Amino acid sequence: MSDHHHKETFVTKYIFSQDHKMIAKQYLITGMFMGVIGVFMSMLFRLQLAYPEQSFTIIEAFLGKGGEGGQMTPDMYYGLVTIHGTIMVFFVLTAGLSGTFSNLLIPLQIGARDMASGFLNMISYWLFFLSSMIMFISIFVHTGMASAGWTVYPPLSALPQAMSGSGLGMTLWLASMAIFIASSLLGSLNYIVTVLNLRTKGMKMTRLPLTIWAFLITAIIGVVSFPVLLSAALLLLFDRSLGTSFFLSDIFIQGEVLHYKGGSPILFEHLFWFLGHPEVYIILLPALGITSEVISTNARKPIFGYRAMIGSIMAIAFLSTIVWGHHMFVTGMNPFLGSVFTFTTLLIAIPSAVKAFNYITTLWKGNLQLNPAMLFSIGMVSTFITGGLTGLILGDSALDINVHDTMFVVAHFHLVMGISALFGMFAGVYHWFPKMYGKMMSKDLGYLHFWITAISAYGVFFPMHFIGLAGLPRRYYSNTAFPIFDDLLHINKVITVFAIIGGLAQLIFLANFFFSIRKGKKAVQNPWRGNSLEWTAPVKHIHGNWDGDIPEVHRWAYDYSKVDDNGDLWGGQDFTPQNIPIRDGEEEF
């Protein structure tokens, strides 16, 4: 296949490319574009929360009639939080993260020429692009963007009478998500087939890097759960436009009784969270896979407990599909069901704890190369623990009663999946940038980016737990209607200041990224002295990945600092790539 070079035009090389490396870059850039919008929106609504009575020129400038006089309207606020959530969860941390790194790394790390189907892969990206554009356009429709919260619970999301964002904005939201799901399914099927069938000689499943394990399991949960969201979206579309009553019943709004009868919004919640919870792990597992790889490489040590890591990924994935009810403890569903979901939910803490301890042990007695990617990975382990621990409160039905839907929840999930996954994504970009563009990113700007981001992430989300424990509901446009929340305003200001600093710090990353593509220092083949196969491929991208034969694999990906019987490093260097045969007297781990 590699000998078969047909001539590439600009269009087939850069636009309708079927090469997994180009598609990965397309995913990344699209994800970054959406990310800029998502983060910018969060900065605007943080202004509203901290300074509810002040007017800002920037709000007036960007929000038009939703920000007349420099103050945003409630509908605009709800629109911003809804689209912020949707964009960050699906477009940045699902497609931007999985789409980028699964595409880039699966063929390169398992030793394949490309994805199983380059054509489906291309379709998958373009469907994602289409759904991104529809979501982007939906922001500007004149009745307002979808604004019922990113969970779009009906009846609020189903009835344009209930909220103006539930008009055309919501229709576009549903259309965009339906296309997004199709894209995600095509991608996931491709990843699964590729990992299972196209591994190079010697690449046993037990020799796969943990990144690949994470991508594989992520793709499997995606295939299992995304179709359920598609059905929910379609049924909601039917309720909205064909007058069916899947989710609606007994509604009196604006002076009239609607005809809907017999449906239940709870059904929608079940369908939504059947995807919604696994979605958390669809976001998180790739980030955990990336950090495993980055931490091991930069600690110059094997990842501790490789098999336990795989086991916990599988356990987390399995459990993630049977815990969705913990988002619904207070919906009025049967309390016995609540008990079952409490049980399964708290069990997830066990594999998560195993993973956390394994990361910490990997750091122990390492020789840590603190590159920006490594800092982000360590930061990720830290936020994963900080955010994950409060899951013990939210996953416990009895405790959830009083913190459900408060800012405590917002703090929890932003740390455990938002920030953790973003850190994982940044780690991935810094680490594999040389593989993507053949250049190095500036480490100084990387450090600056990390330090500002890490401090502001904690500065935003740590105090947020406390305003949640004070009883402040999430999705309040303003806290001024309740005197009992008056004393939270100064904490909200602190949060907003950190949020704006943290948001602006991402410009450093963007500048670094785009500048490095053009002007970055040329990368060597294996800049981080890593073991996995992608570093045996030439720096220059070629269709088919390797000149000549695909390398054969003889060992796992974590032979860092392996010593022989005399205590000397094998081969005199602290890493042994996977394609090096087992030496005389060496035992395969």
Next chain:
Amino acid sequence: MKALFFILIFVVIATAFWQFFKLLGLFKKEQVASEKENNINGWLMLGLGGFIYGLMLYSMIQGKVVLLPMLSASTEGEHIDNLFIITMGLIFVVQFITQFLIYYFTFKYRGVKGKKATFYADSHKLEMWWTITPTVVLSVLIIYGLWTWNNVQDLSNAENPLIIEVYAKQFQWEARYAGEDNQLGIGNVRFIKGINTMGVDMSDLSSADDIPVRELYLPKGRKVIFKFRSQDVLHSAYMPHFRAQINCVPGMITSFGFTPSVTTLEMRDNEDTKAKFDAINELRVERGDDAVEFDYLLLCNKICGSSHYNMQMKVTVVEEEDFNSWLKEQKTLAQVINQ
């Protein structure tokens, strides 16, 4: 147009950065961490660990005053509070230890040229320990949690409970007491007409003595069972001081119950409440607003439309005899409608 202006400013700033980086030569140098950078960042990571500790301690000390009163206003809430304190204690212990290990190890093992990392890839003993320990701890939490949950949710054996319907709509709460027969008349949105805003079926024999109200009064020491309905979209009835919350779902009746244990007046005398309200009133006076007194609240906690953030109802807990005399003064639904 102004938006374009802002975007233009961003572009100019970005270009300025670009030129600045070029001058600094940031992109020309070696881009793999050197020993010096390992050292600096190792120390900084230790500092980040310190920052996180500082933030935790500061938030715990300074944040305490803004929290809900530690005293639960319902008997059932006390179990929730106990479980909460135990879980929080556990969280802080684990958080302190693990964060210490992460940042201390990062600092201690920061890369040094020529140093060898230890090849340490697995240990069944360690793996076993950190599977078993969380399992044991979680078993305790799960058992205590489920016991508390069932205790709170079980409304079956309440003796002579007070039954109240709480009715949600965009963007206000209404309520109706079950009246003398302690039975609520049937309600459905199809019966909404004029003054019958909650859609009560007046042909139902239990309806006439129901008592509609716009503010909740609850007796101390008697179990209250709430039945929730919604007229339009999802709402959530959240009464944080009672540790109570349940969604109001159109087309369905949900329920929740608790026994109020602290009257409004008693809660106003509570130390936590006083401290919090002193702070609040100081801010309010500074701003030129009136000072306020503590009151229990029912607030909406599920996004329900543009005024979701201001959907509230006052709740007052009084001694049982005061409650009974208050209730006698209220008009029944039949009286209200036939007026």
